[in-house]
Amino acid sequence: MREKIENRTAELAVIGLGYIGLPTAIMLANAGFRVTGLEIREDVVEKINSGHAHIIEPEIDELLQSALKNGNLRATSNTEDIKEKDVYIICVQTPLKDDKTPNLSYLESAVRTVAGAMKKGSLVIIESTVPPLTTAKMATLIEELTGLKAGEDFYMVHAPERVMPGRIFKELVYNSRIFGGITPESAELAELLYRSFVKGQTFKTSSTVSEVVKLMENTFRDVNIALANEFAFLAYQYGINVFEAIELANTHPRVRIHIPGIGVGGHCLPKDPHLLIWPAEEDFGLIRLAREINDSMPLFTKDLLFKAFREINLPPEETVVTILGLAYKGNSDDTRNSPASALIEAIREDVGEVRTYDPYVGGTHESLEAAVSGADAIVIATDHTSFKAINWEELGKIMRNKILIDGRHVVKEPPKGFIFKGIGRGEY
Numbered sequence: 495m496r497e498k499i500e501n502r503t504a505e506l507a508v509i510g511l512g513y514i515g516l517p518t519a520i521m522l523a524n525a526g527f528r529v530t531g532l533e534i535r536e537d538v539v540e541k542i543n544s545g546h547a548h549i550i551e552p553e554i555d556e557l558l559q560s561a562l563k564n565g566n567l568r569a570t571s572n573t574e575d576i577k578e579k580d581v582y583i584i585c586v587q588t589p590l591k592d593d594k595t596p597n598l599s600y601l602e603s604a605v606r607t608v609a610g611a612m613k614k615g616s617l618v619i620i621e622s623t624v625p626p627l628t629t630a631k632m633a634t635l636i637e638e639l640t641g642l643k644a645g646e647d648f649y650m651v652h653a654p655e656r657v658m659p660g661r662i663f664k665e666l667v668y669n670s671r672i673f674g675g676i677t678p679e680s681a682e683l684a685e686l687l688y689r690s691f692v693k694g695q696t697f698k699t700s701s702t703v704s705e706v707v708k709l710m711e712n713t714f715r716d717v718n719i720a721l722a723n724e725f726a727f728l729a730y731q732y733g734i735n736v737f738e739a740i741e742l743a744n745t746h747p748r749v750r751i752h753i754p755g756i757g758v759g760g761h762c763l764p765k766d767p768h769l770l771i772w773p774a775e776e777d778f779g780l781i782r783l784a785r786e787i788n789d790s791m792p793l794f795t796k797d798l799l800f801k802a803f804r805e806i807n808l809p810p811e812e813t814v815v816t817i818l819g820l821a822y823k824g825n826s827d828d829t830r831n832s833p834a835s836a837l838i839e840a841i842r843e844d845v846g847e848v849r850t851y852d853p854y855v856g857g858t859h860e861s862l863e864a865a866v867s868g869a870d871a872i873v874i875a876t877d878h879t880s881f882k883a884i885n886w887e888e889l890g891k892i893m894r895n896k897i898l899i900d901g902r903h904v905v906k907e908p909p910k911g912f913i914f915k916g917i918g919r920g921e922y
């Protein structure tokens with residue numbers, strides 16, 4: 495196997511061509527390997543084979559087209575096409591069943607597909623973010639299904655992804671990577687494979703340590719965002735702009751306070767802390783409370799909006815509210831666990847009309863002007879770059895009332911003539 499990886503003749507299969515699987519398949523194909531991407535969504539398979547990615551990511555279409563042109567990448571929904579490969583890389587989703595229980599059904603189904611296709615000596619890599627001990631459990635499942643011995647007849651590794659959507663192709667190359675093997679040799683083979691395109695540092699460890707590392711990283715971020723959000727509550731108590739305070743506090747050599755906002759969305763931060771502490775959640779107060787604080791931010795944003803209504807005696811049930819941004823983060827089309835949806839749910843019954851506009855996702859209205867014309871209030875729920883260029887005073891001319899609520903610190907100087915409220919903006 496080592497030689498086939500070194501001379502790029504190893505045949506690879508990537509299972510799940512989403513935000514992680516497709517870029518990974520493209521990188522490996524452009525590194526010289528023949529890659530078969532297995533994806534259950536046939537419409538996605540068709541789009542990919544036509545040279546157009548189904549996800550928004552800089553550079554993805556040109557990199558996809560070069561992988562297709564050199565014949566090294568093909569997408570399929572037929573499991574027959576991934577028979578007897580040397581390496582299987584599993585990149586399927588690992589959502590929650592409810593608000594805290596991991597749903598590993600996609601992972602298990604993918605592992606069963608691999609077990610039915612692999613051969614003696616195959617290397618199986620799980621890139622998906624999973625609860626600790628999962629890789630070892632999946633290795634046992636493969637043993638039961640194939641009769642092969644883990645670590646001897648096949649290799650198994652957890653190789654977590656750390657990429658940030660919007661910078662995936664840069665980070666795929668320059669991020670440092672961890673390879674957690676069920677045996678040291680498994681980790682070595684995975685490291686050798688990824689070094690075909692990874693320029694960052696690479697580290698080897700056990701599969702369980704690797705699973706914990708990935709979840710610690712995202713939990714660290716979620717807890718720090720919750721701390722920033724709690725600091726934002728202080729802004730009103732002391733009449734300050736918390737962003738100015740955070741910027742100054744971060745001049746300390748060992749302080750890095752995160753950015754407060756309308757909430758924490760995406761496919762990972764809302765779920766990964768639960769994957770880490772499940773099923774003993776009650777033992778982890780700080781991690782649990784951080785999740786509760788972050789999930790409370792859309793409701794806090796609703797309070798700011800209703801406070802503005804009260805200031806001009808506007809009956810909420812008569813108001814038109816325009817939500818700018820549906821994606822969970824700026825310049826993305828991903829709406830998974832988006833705080834905007836939580837806010838819309840929270841106000842829908844209490845206001846006259848909710849309009850939405852997002853340049854990447856769409857919305858109830860096709861243009862910013864149409865979404866804002868005649869509205870009483872605007873709530874900024876995503877920090878798309880295009881929102882930072884809006885001339886609010888201009889836009890205010892077509893509004894009925896001029897309330898502006900900033901959930902993503904997009905507005906630096908509140909526009910004249912508006913009732914402005916922003917998360918962390920205690921000076922207004």
Ligand SMILES: NC(=O)C1=CN([C@@H]2O[C@H](COP(=O)(O)OP(=O)(O)OC[C@H]3O[C@@H](n4cnc5c(N)ncnc54)[C@H](O)[C@@H]3O)[C@@H](O)[C@H]2O)C=CC1
Nearest residue numbers: 510511512513514532533534585586587588604622623655
């Ligand atoms: N999205 C991100 O930025 C990052 C995601 N991750 C982790 O990577 C994993 C995948 O995340 P995403 O790519 O965002 O999910 P995704 O939902 O975009 O992609 C998963 C893909 O796998 C397909 N799929 C599911 N079961 C399948 C099966 N049995 N056979 C073939 N295809 C199957 C789905 O149709 C989907 O297209 C998750 O565990 C996530 O936590 C880790 C780091 C970054």
Ligand SMILES: CC(=O)N[C@@H]1[C@@H](OP(=O)(O)OP(=O)(O)OC[C@H]2O[C@@H](n3ccc(=O)[nH]c3=O)[C@H](O)[C@@H]2O)O[C@H](C(=O)O)[C@@H](O)[C@@H]1O
Nearest residue numbers: 655656657711712715719752753755758759760762822823
């Ligand atoms: C430790 C870390 O930085 N993890 C990254 C994270 O990326 P993700 O796509 O979830 O984006 P993110 O920048 O963490 O934002 C998540 C959510 O949190 C919000 N957010 C983010 C940073 C901040 O200071 N304040 C804040 O409110 C964002 O608006 C968004 O709604 O999770 C990814 C993942 O695991 O999917 C991971 O690969 C990325 O490296």
